[in-house]
Amino acid sequence: MSKRHPIIAVTGSSGAGTTTTGRIFNQIFASERIHAAMVSGDSFHRYTRAQMAVLAEKGRYGQRNHFALDANHIDRLEGLFYDYGINGSGQFREYVHEEDLDLIREGYEPGTFTRWAPLPADTGLLFYEGLHGGVISEQYNIAQYVDLLIGVVPIVNLEWMQKIYRDTNERGYSQEAVVKTIINRMDDYVTDIVPQFAHTHVNFQRVPMVDTSNPFNVREVPTDDESLIVIRFREHRDIDFPYLLTMIPDSHMSRHDTLVIPGTKLPLAMDLIVRPMVLELMAHKQFA
Numbered sequence: 001m002s003k004r005h006p007i008i009a010v011t012g013s014s015g016a017g018t019t020t021t022g023r024i025f026n027q028i029f030a031s032e033r034i035h036a037a038m039v040s041g042d043s044f045h046r047y048t049r050a051q052m053a054v055l056a057e058k059g060r061y062g063q064r065n066h067f068a069l070d071a072n073h074i075d076r077l078e079g080l081f082y083d084y085g086i087n088g089s090g091q092f093r094e095y096v097h098e099e100d101l102d103l104i105r106e107g108y109e110p111g112t113f114t115r116w117a118p119l120p121a122d123t124g125l126l127f128y129e130g131l132h133g134g135v136i137s138e139q140y141n142i143a144q145y146v147d148l149l150i151g152v153v154p155i156v157n158l159e160w161m162q163k164i165y166r167d168t169n170e171r172g173y174s175q176e177a178v179v180k181t182i183i184n185r186m187d188d189y190v191t192d193i194v195p196q197f198a199h200t201h202v203n204f205q206r207v208p209m210v211d212t213s214n215p216f217n218v219r220e221v222p223t224d225d226e227s228l229i230v231i232r233f234r235e236h237r238d239i240d241f242p243y244l245l246t247m248i249p250d251s252h253m254s255r256h257d258t259l260v261i262p263g264t265k266l267p268l269a270m271d272l273i274v275r276p277m278v279l280e281l282m283a284h285k286q287f288a
Helices: 018-031 049-057 074-087 101-105 156-169 175-184 186-198 241-247 263-287
Strands: 007-011 036-040 125-130 148-152 202-208 227-233 252-255 258-262
Touching: 007 018, 007 074, 018 036, 018 125, 018 263, 074 125, 125 263, 148 263, 156 175, 156 202, 175 186, 202 263, 227 263, 241 252, 241 258, 241 263, 258 263
Parallel strands: 007 125, 007 148, 036 125, 148 202
Antiparallel strands: 202 227, 227 258, 252 258
């Protein structure tokens, strides 16, 4: 952890909602005029999409299973966090998705990576969004470098529904292929993804209020107004719960460290909860 060069990480699996959370953080950074270095966890995958397909045929990982630590450059991610905490710099790259039209126009193919390059100069903080921002294992300790670690964790049935819907409707995969991916990476989800949420400062867990008993029979994903958000704070004694209950309509506490809000109030809640934390990091930075 570094007061001079703070790091914020949002961690959660594919389809969990980390991208949406990233957009909320971007809005906070823009309104507070914070120049953040933005890094995606996808860029630390070890293999291209084509290489992963070959490995899957050999029985390694399972196609598109990037949950496993050894399918990623966790050493480079830890190196980036370490370097940024020390001197505000580090190496990163970008993973090219189908929607990254600017990179495709530059000649990169979807499923590949850009070259490793230095982070932009003179950034106020590092923001990471991806799979492994809170990893602690026998070999790595990513979480120790993160000043604010956020978990985005829908209940698992909803997470599967969101992934199936996104990958079939937006990325062109068959439902059979997506379900196979979910099954193939389950062990890695349990061993490499889930333990991170014990180290987060705040968890945002979306819980549907409709029947999701069979997530593989997806017709439509529950909407925000059909969901609740369960928010758990690690340092709950520092949280002004009466203020949050007043500011967020129809919210209540289910435990001494847990706030429950309507699904439609997530942007408001994240702003009320996260903005002061970001500003506190920036204030400490000025006096470090």
